[in-house]
Amino acid sequence: MMNANDVIGAVWSPDDGRVGPSDLCAALVKGARSRGAKIFEHCGVTGIKTRRDRVIGVETSAGEIDCEAIAICTGLWSRENAAMAGVEVPVWPCEHFYLLTNPIDGITGNLPTLSDHDSHLYIRDDSGGLLVGCFEPVGKAIDPAQIGKDFAFQLLPEDWGHFEPMLENAMHRLPCLADADIRMLLNGPESFTPDGSFLLGESAETSGLFLGCGMNSVGVATGGGAGMALAHCIVHGHTPTDLYEADPKRYPSCFNSVAALTARAPEILGTHYAIHYPGIQLKTARNLKLTPLHSRWQDHRAHFGQFFGWERPLYFDRQHEPELCFDKPAWFEQVAREVGYAHAAAAIFDQSSFGKIRVSGSDAERFLNRVCCNNMTRSPGRAIYTAMLNSRGGYESDLTALRLSTDEYRLYVGSSAIRRDFAWLRRHLEPGEQVEVTDVTDDHAVLGLMGPKTAEMAAQLGVPELNQLGYFEFCDTVIAEVSVQAALRWRSGLGNQLRGTPGRSAV
Ligand SMILES: Cc1cc2nc3c(=O)[nH]c(=O)nc-3n(C[C@H](O)[C@H](O)[C@H](O)COP(=O)(O)OP(=O)(O)OC[C@H]3O[C@@H](n4cnc5c(N)ncnc54)[C@H](O)[C@@H]3O)c2cc1C
Numbered sequence: 001m002m003n004a005n006d007v008i009g010a011v012w013s014p015d016d017g018r019v020g021p022s023d024l025c026a027a028l029v030k031g032a033r034s035r036g037a038k039i040f041e042h043c044g045v046t047g048i049k050t051r052r053d054r055v056i057g058v059e060t061s062a063g064e065i066d067c068e069a070i071a072i073c074t075g076l077w078s079r080e081n082a083a084m085a086g087v088e089v090p091v092w093p094c095e096h097f098y099l100l101t102n103p104i105d106g107i108t109g110n111l112p113t114l115s116d117h118d119s120h121l122y123i124r125d126d127s128g129g130l131l132v133g134c135f136e137p138v139g140k141a142i143d144p145a146q147i148g149k150d151f152a153f154q155l156l157p158e159d160w161g162h163f164e165p166m167l168e169n170a171m172h173r174l175p176c177l178a179d180a181d182i183r184m185l186l187n188g189p190e191s192f193t194p195d196g197s198f199l200l201g202e203s204a205e206t207s208g209l210f211l212g213c214g215m216n217s218v219g220v221a222t223g224g225g226a227g228m229a230l231a232h233c234i235v236h237g238h239t240p241t242d243l244y245e246a247d248p249k250r251y252p253s254c255f256n257s258v259a260a261l262t263a264r265a266p267e268i269l270g271t272h273y274a275i276h277y278p279g280i281q282l283k284t285a286r287n288l289k290l291t292p293l294h295s296r297w298q299d300h301r302a303h304f305g306q307f308f309g310w311e312r313p314l315y316f317d318r319q320h321e322p323e324l325c326f327d328k329p330a331w332f333e334q335v336a337r338e339v340g341y342a343h344a345a346a347a348i349f350d351q352s353s354f355g356k357i358r359v360s361g362s363d364a365e366r367f368l369n370r371v372c373c374n375n376m377t378r379s380p381g382r383a384i385y386t387a388m389l390n391s392r393g394g395y396e397s398d399l400t401a402l403r404l405s406t407d408e409y410r411l412y413v414g415s416s417a418i419r420r421d422f423a424w425l426r427r428h429l430e431p432g433e434q435v436e437v438t439d440v441t442d443d444h445a446v447l448g449l450m451g452p453k454t455a456e457m458a459a460q461l462g463v464p465e466l467n468q469l470g471y472f473e474f475c476d477t478v479i480a481e482v483s484v485q486a487a488l489r490w491r492s493g494l495g496n497q498l499r500g501t502p503g504r505s506a507v
Helices: 021-034 077-082 162-171 175-177 219-236 258-271 294-299 332-344 363-373 415-427 455-458 462-467
Strands: 046-051 054-060 065-068 068-072 090-102 114-116 121-126 130-135 181-193 197-203 207-212 302-306 310-315 346-349 355-360 381-387 395-405 408-415 434-438 447-451 473-479 482-492 495-502
Touching: 021 219, 065 434, 077 090, 077 181, 077 207, 090 162, 090 258, 114 162, 121 162, 162 175, 181 258, 197 415, 207 447, 294 434, 294 473, 310 332, 310 395, 332 447, 355 363, 355 415, 363 408, 381 415, 395 415, 395 482, 408 415, 415 434, 447 455, 462 473
Parallel strands: 068 207
Antiparallel strands: 046 054, 054 065, 090 130, 090 181, 114 121, 121 130, 197 207, 302 310, 346 447, 355 408, 355 434, 381 395, 395 408, 447 495, 473 482, 482 495
16 A cells, blocks of 8 residues: 555656855856946945835935835845835745755765655755755744844754654655764745745835845745846836736735734745645635625635635535545535526625725826726716726726716725735826825625526615616615615626625625
């Protein structure tokens, strides 16, 4: 019978390479200097100067420099450094371990690097001995304050208790380790982000403040490409390719708390070698943002997924923790039933996690006509589906706007797009324009009612006037003593889609 630790196959990647980090840095410094860059060592940034949410300069221990752009590439100190400009950077360090042995007979150098993800290990030769590193299932977070600001060319203390299970795995895989002389257990801090991808691009809060940090243990391997993409972003105003998964604007504020970060960072370290099954959900830093109907969904045994910090039902009637696989998922039957109900009758979709932005003021219409590609000059009571495009004709956002009055619109944007879209709108305001842009996401819940029987249901609910609505029209009404704005998004073979936004009273 096969044992969980048996090897049944391996992949050899002959083109894999290896670099010494200090040699790599020296080469980058040489290249940058030869192209005119100035490098100041032993010089700390002590402050960031901003005016009207724009970078205008940097204060350092050697004096001030006026500038239009700053890139914060300061590893685990990036959260604290970015805060000098009012920018949230959710990164938190964990301790990262590798063991070094004295020379071992037969280790001749330049052997392939061995990655054994099931055992959470990477192993390679080092100075005639072996280097055994790990991405253990649960990492060990460390407070940056404990590390200190002057930590450089130093190591953290050894922790054999934490490393021992990995050492056992390593000795099972490479029995020669049992007789090897241990030189040291090296321990260094590295920063991790809430989703394991780094932050690369301009911050949401401050124009000209760029981020290149949160490297999640791959900063050396990815540094060249990340640096190139960051430089492109600073020079051209956008990344060279779609790097949405690294966009710093993808995080809600709730991930920036110490509690969320200290819970999440160790889990993220553990996912480095884990299999990323479809439907996988992280376990820590949950329940950060709940929709008003959360407890109702719990009553229906919802299985929740986290999006932009929100807990959203993925399916109902959950019987147990779903077993993850690449095959037919464990929740297939539940979802099939829900789809069946929506096709045959109607279903409610909790879309409260949508981002909502209030755009108001006497120039609101003129402003939105400039940044959106649809005609926003519609009468109050109309809903408008539109896109915001960039100068290259690419999509920045697609959104639905409700025109609430002559000088007020409410925009509904993607759940995880709110920070990006909010920043995009604010940055396109012209001086003197009478427009106020406000994030009102938490003020309104959103429910979608979809399916062929929605009209019948509207009548039963005592709001037959909803059935008089034309396409992309909305009206104010009251359902179950809750005041709502109900909009008709579309009518199709499937029936109506009524989208209501219960006001504050529903929340
Ligand atoms: C044990 C260990 C093994 C690793 N192995 C690998 C590997 O095999 N492959 C890989 O790709 N990655 C590896 N990594 C991860 C890699 O080292 C990091 O991802 C990378 O060093 C991060 O680079 P960085 O420039 O973002 O941050 P850092 O290397 O931490 O550099 C940040 C710099 O900013 C400076 N700084 C901070 N605050 C200020 C301020 N206010 N003013 C001026 N300067 C400031 C700091 O002094 C520091 O020099 C490993 C990490 C560890 C700990």
